[in-house]
Amino acid sequence: MTKIALQQDRKLDAIVLGRAGVDLYARESNTDMADISGFNKFVGGSAANIAVAISKLGGNVGFIGCVADDAFGGYVKQYMSGQGINLDGMMTDSSGSRTSVAFTEMKPSDCTVLIYRNNASDLTIKPEQVDPEYIANAKVLVVTGTALSESPSREATLIAMEHARRSNTLVVLDVDYRPYSWRTDVDASIYYGIAAGLSDIVIGNREEFDMMETVLAPGNTDDDATADRFLRSNTQVVVVKAGEFGSKVYCRDGHKFQQGIFRVDVQKPFGSGDSFAGGLIWTLANGGELEDGVKHGTAAAAINVSGNSCTEAMPTKEQLFDFIETREKSL
Numbered sequence: 001m002t003k004i005a006l007q008q009d010r011k012l013d014a015i016v017l018g019r020a021g022v023d024l025y026a027r028e029s030n031t032d033m034a035d036i037s038g039f040n041k042f043v044g045g046s047a048a049n050i051a052v053a054i055s056k057l058g059g060n061v062g063f064i065g066c067v068a069d070d071a072f073g074g075y076v077k078q079y080m081s082g083q084g085i086n087l088d089g090m091m092t093d094s095s096g097s098r099t100s101v102a103f104t105e106m107k108p109s110d111c112t113v114l115i116y117r118n119n120a121s122d123l124t125i126k127p128e129q130v131d132p133e134y135i136a137n138a139k140v141l142v143v144t145g146t147a148l149s150e151s152p153s154r155e156a157t158l159i160a161m162e163h164a165r166r167s168n169t170l171v172v173l174d175v176d177y178r179p180y181s182w183r184t185d186v187d188a189s190i191y192y193g194i195a196a197g198l199s200d201i202v203i204g205n206r207e208e209f210d211m212m213e214t215v216l217a218p219g220n221t222d223d224d225a226t227a228d229r230f231l232r233s234n235t236q237v238v239v240v241k242a243g244e245f246g247s248k249v250y251c252r253d254g255h256k257f258q259q260g261i262f263r264v265d266v267q268k269p270f271g272s273g274d275s276f277a278g279g280l281i282w283t284l285a286n287g288g289e290l291e292d293g294v295k296h297g298t299a300a301a302a303i304n305v306s307g308n309s310c311t312e313a314m315p316t317k318e319q320l321f322d323f324i325e326t327r328e329k330s331l
């Protein structure tokens with residue numbers, strides 16, 4: 001079993017950096033966008049999803065991000081506070097930006113997702129708004145990579161990672177690649193490469209690592225080669241997620257393992273990555289082994305994809321361990 005060393009004497013288990021927005025999920029299942037009668041509203045955004053995931057498991061979690069001074073921004077802050085998330089790092093922008101909004105169908109696969117990020121508030125956060133003391137008070141800094149897609153958020157994200165490194169705060173990069181956020185894959189691979197070099201743990205799926213290797217190894221699809229390439233500089237662990245095929249985990253010392261999935265009745269494919277990250281990071285922040293963290297993340301993801309939202313479908317600690325116990329008994 002593998003232990004990831006981190007500073008335990010910290011006020012916060014984790015701080016998550018990136019977007020917090022609104023998810024509008026189809027009211028009807030298995031219905032095309034054109035035929036949906038309406039939507040159910042939730043808080044979303046990859047970083048907010050991960051923060052809620054950790055909080056619902058019982059973690060003390062903070063946030064670094066920015067929402068607009070509009071009704072959606074107020075809704076997001078109210079919900080996240082209600083979930084017990086510390087918002088000392090949440091900025092509010094009054095320059096006319098807009099809180100990110102995602103519209104989704106509700107189908108087990110081939111789900112349309114439309115995310116409106118025109119002048120997105122989360123990308124307005126500035127380096128001078130990132131507090132190094134706040135980061136020094138957390139065991140883990142979780143960065144969701146879309147925050148790298150535009151300045152000044154790009155610089156704010158990189159300085160946050162530098163602050164974390166200097167204060168021995170573990171750095172996790174969840175790649176969170178959204179192609180429409182980037183001018184080209186070459187641009188993306190450059191900044192993701194810099195961020196990966198500042199990270200202890202890099203979590204991505206095959207498509208995301210393909211993007212990250214656009215310049216370094218175009219056309220490579222071999223996970224082992226990808227892991228070898230990114231297990232450099234500060235990076236101790238690379239996790240390659242593979243949807244219903246589970247995940248592969250590679251450690252700097254050569255140890256590697258695979259984790260299969262927990263089979264469920266899937267309502268939607270998305271949210272799996274954020275819940276996986278939340279379960280993994282919560283486990284590590286509480287001194288758990290890497291293997292257990294990946295199992296917990298895998299179970300949290302299965303629970304989430306069988307639900308009808310992201311944030312609200314994140315499991316509590318009791319739900320997570322009941323799910324695992326029930327499934328393991330039936331093996």
Ligand SMILES: Nc1ncnc2c1ncn2[C@@H]1O[C@H](COP(=O)(O)OP(=O)(O)OP(=O)(O)O)[C@@H](O)[C@H]1O
Pocket residue numbers: 205241242243244245246247260261262263264266269270271272273274276297298301302305
């Ligand atoms: N259909 C499924 N059933 C059960 N577990 C799943 C399913 N799809 C994904 N998972 C679990 O979730 C983990 C992460 O999912 P995935 O590989 O899809 O990440 P992702 O591409 O970041 O997802 P997304 O961006 O859609 O949230 C997988 O490694 C697996 O453990």
Ligand SMILES: O=C(O)C[C@@H](O)[C@H](O)C(=O)CO
Pocket residue numbers: 019021023043044045046047049100102104113115270271310
């Ligand atoms: O990450 C986002 O901005 C949208 C998510 O909250 C949403 O649940 C999703 O993952 C759709 O793909």
